[in-house]
Amino acid sequence: MSVSVSGPDILVVSELTRCIIRLGNQIWHFQGSGRISDLGERPDSDFSSVNCSEIPMEMAPSAPRxxxxxxxxxxxxxxxxxxxxxxxxxxxxxxxRRGLATMKKELEDTQVALEASHKVITGLTEIGLSMSKKIxxxxxxxxxxxxxHVVCHQKFQxxxxxxxxxxxxxxxxxEALVEEKDSLLQTIQGLQEANNAPAPFDDEWEEDRKNNRKKKRLRIFLWRGRDR
Known part of the structure; x- marks a missing residue:
């Protein structure tokens, strides 16, 4: 796995590289002169555990290293x-990032569900408006x-x-005509009786009078039935 290094770290690494090169040259110089041959047998040859008091006087120049x-x-x-x-x-x-991707997917699913719900609500609203108009x-x-119907009933009434x-x-x-007829017949009958003349229409007159009375009673009965 590669490690990204910032600007200050690059400077530190370059400085360390120069130090390592300088130390390597010095070690090579001292090894060539045989002044640190006795340190080759020590397990800690990188001087990490070397105490300054243990270094002999002739190795004093290795302290900076x-x-x-x-x-x-x-x-x-x-x-x-x-x-x-x-x-x-x-x-x-x-x-x-994985959590954000999951949340994004959930948000997208929620958005799709909300859009579907909005479409359903819009459809139901349109249906409700249509039904309201029909009602x-x-x-x-x-x-x-x-x-x-009221107008027709009033007209009919x-x-x-x-x-x-x-x-x-x-x-x-x-009724007026019948009464007038009765009065005329009575007048005729009176005149005939005054003249001592026979009444040729007596039977017919009586029969007509009875029929007229029956008709009159029938009309009165029918009229009263309608009033009820």
């Missing part, structure tokens, strides 16, 4: 720690039919009253 190696190791440890921290942060970032039209038709008034007037006329 020991400090440089220690500083180099500390910087290497710091770089390793930074690398581990970077890897950890990258792992956390990858986990967060309003049906109410208007019903109200109009009711008004027409007016015609019935007109017919009843006409029949009543005709009935009164018929």
């Amino acid at each position: 020991t400090r440089a190696v220690a500083a180099l190791r500390m910087k290497q440890i710091a770089l390793d720690n930074q690398g581990r921290m970077i890897r950890c942060l990258r792992a956390q970032l990858a986990g967060e 309003e039209k049906m109410k208007a038709k019903k109200q109009k039919a009711k008004e027409n 007016a015609r019935i009253h007109e017919a009843e008034d006409s029949m009543q007037a005709q009935h009164l006329i018929v």
Whole structure:
């Protein structure tokens, strides 16, 4: 796994590289002169555990190299720690990215569900509006039919009253004519009796009079039945 290094780290690495090259040259120089041949048998040849008090006087010039190696190791440890921290942060970032991807997918699914719900609600709203319009039209038709029925009923009642008034007037006329006929027949009969003349129409007159009375009673009965 590659580790990204910032600008200051690059400077540190380049400085360490120069130190390592310089230390390598010095070690090669001292090995050539045989002044550190006795240190080749020590297991800790990188001078990390060498105490300054153990160094003989002739090895005094190697003290700066020991400090440089220690500083180099500390910087290497710091770089390793930074690398581990970077890897950890990258792992956390990858986990967060996966979580964000999951959340994005859930949000997309939720958005799709919301759009579907919105379409359903829109369809139901349109159906409700259409049904409301149909109900309003049906109410208007019903109200109009009711008004027409009331008007027709009023017209029919007016015609019935007109017919009843006409029949009543005709009935009164018929009664007046019958009474006039009766009075005329009585006048004729009186004149015939005064002249001692026979009454040729006595039987017919009596029969007509009885029939007229029956008709009159029938008309009165029928008229009273209608009034009820």
